[in-house]
Structure formats: structure tokens, C-alpha cells
Amino acid sequence: MNTLDFHLDGLKPADESPGYAYNHPWENDFQLISRHDVGERSFIIAFDKTATWDYPNKANIVSFDIDRDSSRGLFSMHREQHATFVFAQNWLINRSCPPNALAPVFEIPRPADELSLRVEDRIRRSGESLEVADYRVIDSSDTEGWSIAVDSQAKELPVRLFLETLQPDQFTYTVREGAFADHSAADYWLEHRSAPLPEPPEYRRDADALRTSAALARSTTVPAVTAAGVLAAASAATAALSQPDRGQSL
Known part of the structure; x- marks a missing residue:
């Protein structure tokens, strides 16, 4: 104790x-x-x-x-x-x-994957931009909890659902972030689960940036200094986006 x-x-x-x-x-x-x-x-x-x-x-x-x-x-x-x-x-x-x-x-329990680490680090370092509006705690035999927060820095879909799911047998958990237009939309998703957790727009923009960087890096017309910078950016983006199933709930 x-x-x-x-x-x-x-x-x-x-x-x-x-x-x-x-x-x-x-x-x-x-x-x-x-x-x-x-x-x-x-x-x-x-x-x-x-x-x-x-x-x-x-x-x-x-x-x-x-x-x-x-x-x-x-x-x-x-x-x-x-x-x-x-x-x-x-x-x-x-x-x-x-x-x-x-x-x-x-x-x-420890994070089960890289995406969980990234989502938690985003929360940890978000300053005061995330204001929690509702939550469900994990208690007793529960294996799922969540927090609904309003992101004052988000330009699109500012209501964010952070879904935490335990895997007791493995002593691990996952955390996923979903993006919604309003609180009622997040509540509807929690109640029905009829579609995957909708990923935040920033995830898609990051993926587009990665594909653009990779295309530029392959081009033989890019000046050497610029190509080096693009390759460095692509490497960093690849490390940051190495989890293929981001935005998916369990």
C-alpha cells in the first residue's frame, strides 16, 4: 500500500x-x-x-x-x-x-501501442485547451472509460472523445481519440457504435503531409538541400505516424 x-x-x-x-x-x-x-x-x-x-x-x-x-x-x-x-x-x-x-x-497497466502513447502525450501537453465536459470512470470490473472534452484549439470538429480500453489479461490499455461536431454526436457514437471512431482531421492532414513529403523526396528535380530537408521531415513524420490503425476503437 x-x-x-x-x-x-x-x-x-x-x-x-x-x-x-x-x-x-x-x-x-x-x-x-x-x-x-x-x-x-x-x-x-x-x-x-x-x-x-x-x-x-x-x-x-x-x-x-x-x-x-x-x-x-x-x-x-x-x-x-x-x-x-x-x-x-x-x-x-x-x-x-x-x-x-x-x-x-x-x-x-501500460499503453499497448505507439498510438496510445501519442494520444496520451497530446493530452499531457495540451495546456488548457482541452476542457473536459463529461466522462465515465473505469472502476471495479469495468474495462472501458472515456472523457469528452472540448478542444479550444481545434479548427474542425472541436468535441473530442478519448476512449480508454483495458486489456486485463495483458495488463495493458489503449487510448483512442475521436472527433465530433458537438457533444450529442459523441454521445450518439458511444451509444450505438455503428461505425469506427471518427479520427480527428489533424490525423488526415498529417497523413497527407507524409505522402507529399515522400513524393517530393523521390523527385530527381528537387535541389539537394531541399531534398535533404524533405527526407528529414518524412523520416520524422513516419516515426510519428507509424501506427496504421490510428483512430480505430477496439
């Missing part, structure tokens, strides 16, 4: 609002998943053990940003609940936690 310690002994909350005592989290309600300490500041991701017997579909991942001022005997705490680990990472990264500093402290 990975215990959680906020290291608040002898400190008082900087915010003495009347609701603080009610909202203050109890450390033994959480199981530590990831932690990064910088001086007197802690970035923490934990599993909320109370979520399983609270209201249905309660977000069970919690991120904490704790800032201590031992010279004044004070601390501040900000927290947010999430349906998935990667969105918890995103929230802390947006609060200045280093992007690569939140590895789990124990073994958890």
Missing part, C-alpha cells in the same frame, strides 16, 4: 475560510500514485479510495498542488478530480510541474 503524506505537520492553512475544515482531505482516503517535490512544493496524483462507495461515476483520480511556507507556518492546497491519470498529469503540468516528473510509484 502506497501511503500518502501531505507533510503538513505544524502548518496551518493559508485560507481560513469556513468551508476549509469540511473540504480538507484525509490522507488515509487516498492511495499515492505519483509524486514530485520541489523544495516546499508538492505535486501529487492519488487514487481516491472513497470513490467506489460514493455516488456513481465519481472521478476517482485526484491531483494535488501543495505549497508550504514553513517560515510562516502556512500552506496552501489546490486539488482537482479526474477520470484518468493522464488528465491529472495535464492539470499539474499546467501548474508548472515538469512534464516528465510524474511517473507512477508502482506498476500500473
Whole structure:
């Protein structure tokens, strides 16, 4: 069991609002998943053990940003609940936690393929452009969860569905991103599953760019310097788009 310690002994909350005592989290309600300490500041991701017997579909991942001022005997705490680990990472990264500093402290299911890694990295580094509007958590015997988010940076189909599917026997999972015009369209797809998860327009543009780069690289009329640049771009694009089944749900 990975215990959680906020290291608040002898400190008082900087915010003495009347609701603080009610909202203050109890450390033994959480199981530590990831932690990064910088001086007197802690970035923490934990599993909320109370979520399983609270209201249905309660977000069970919690991120904490704790800032201590031992010279004044004070601390501040900000927290947010999430349906998935990667969105918890995103929230802390947006609060200045280093992007690569939140590895789990124990073994958890690992991404099953390169596309899952790419989709998670997109979420992790998306800044505040993805605003989660709805979700379904993975809990107990569930093998599927999802988050619906609005992408403020998307020029087309701004509602994005991030579908996470577990493979318990292999201790892995996949994450796929789908793009929709609005929330109701995403809900309809989730309910009916009558077609593959529609891939984001950016995926198609990246594929077109790869084909164009490859065609230019084969041309004998391209000047040497330009050809070298195109070949480098094609190599990078090939590595980024090496998963042939992108955009497909399981």
C-alpha cells in the first residue's frame, strides 16, 4: 500500500475560510500514485479510495498542488478530480510541474501501442485547451472509460472523445481519440457504435503531409538541400505516424 503524506505537520492553512475544515482531505482516503517535490512544493496524483462507495461515476483520480511556507507556518492546497491519470498529469503540468516528473510509484497497466502513447502525450501537453465536459470512470470490473472534452484549439470538429480500453489479461490499455461536431454526436457514437471512431482531421492532414513529403523526396528535380530537408521531415513524420490503425476503437 502506497501511503500518502501531505507533510503538513505544524502548518496551518493559508485560507481560513469556513468551508476549509469540511473540504480538507484525509490522507488515509487516498492511495499515492505519483509524486514530485520541489523544495516546499508538492505535486501529487492519488487514487481516491472513497470513490467506489460514493455516488456513481465519481472521478476517482485526484491531483494535488501543495505549497508550504514553513517560515510562516502556512500552506496552501489546490486539488482537482479526474477520470484518468493522464488528465491529472495535464492539470499539474499546467501548474508548472515538469512534464516528465510524474511517473507512477508502482506498476500500473501500460499503453499497448505507439498510438496510445501519442494520444496520451497530446493530452499531457495540451495546456488548457482541452476542457473536459463529461466522462465515465473505469472502476471495479469495468474495462472501458472515456472523457469528452472540448478542444479550444481545434479548427474542425472541436468535441473530442478519448476512449480508454483495458486489456486485463495483458495488463495493458489503449487510448483512442475521436472527433465530433458537438457533444450529442459523441454521445450518439458511444451509444450505438455503428461505425469506427471518427479520427480527428489533424490525423488526415498529417497523413497527407507524409505522402507529399515522400513524393517530393523521390523527385530527381528537387535541389539537394531541399531534398535533404524533405527526407528529414518524412523520416520524422513516419516515426510519428507509424501506427496504421490510428483512430480505430477496439
